[in-house]
Amino acid sequence: MANETILIVEDEADIRELIRYNMEREGFKVFEASSAEEAQAVLKRTLPDLILLDLMLPGTDGFAFCRSLRAAERTAKIPVIMVTARDEDADIVAGLEVGADDYMTKPFSARILSARVRAVLRRRTAEPEDGSDVLTRGPLEIDRTHHAVKVDGKPVVLTLSEFKTLDLFMRRPGVVFSRYQIVDAVHGEDYPVTDRSVDVQIVGLRRKLGAYSDLIETVRGVGYRMRVE
Secondary structure, eight states: OTTOEEEEEOSOHHHHHHHHHHHHHTTOEEEEESSHHHHHHHHHHOOOSEEEEOSSOSSSOHHHHHHHHHHSTTTTTSOEEEEESOOOHHHHHHHHHTTOSEEEESSOOHHHHHHHHHHHHHHHHSOOTTTTOEEEETTEEEETTTTEEEETTEEEOOOHHHHHHHHHHHHSTTOOEEHHHHHHHHHOTTOOOOHHHHHHHHHHHHHHHGGGGGGEEEETTTEEEEOOO
16 A cells, blocks of 8 residues: 555644654555645645545535535545544534545544555455446446446435445345444454444435435344345
8 A cells, every 4th residue: 555645634733743644654645735725736736545534624614525526527536534523423424425435533543544544445446246237126226337326217426335335235135234244344354333333324325315215224133134125
């Protein structure tokens, strides 16, 4: 990973310096910005492999900035990890819904942040299994080659984690997956995550499925499954 680059978008200089130090120690090349506007200037010069994004920025906030990244073809596929003091469920769901690939709250462990960065980058570069197929389950269609999802024939934008979670469910409808099995399938083994994080991820995915949110069922005390039509 020594050649991979990270853009840190954080207005607090001491936190930005702490993240920069840890990322450089891991072998990454680091770019810095203290606002979304500065980050856009960096993006005009170069495209990083991953963005670490604070939410509470001066000027354009992190939500709006992430939304703009996903809306622009040039930056749409850059992974984004939000690193913020905002830890309410509503904030986490909102962050995932605007396109973040992961969400960490402050204060954070430098080791866990590094682990999540590596995990997201591994997912970005991994070749998908059976990548040429399109799978349809009722009103849902998932295309792994083009990383596209349709609900009732209409495109729905999912984060990478949401896409992999839906893919897992659609390939084995009726099978109950524990939270740890979902984490392993989406993020890889030994990924540091809490039950709450998985639940929040499912909430975000259900919202994007709209009228068909009930296709993903909760099995109390066990985990989740896709309902068999």
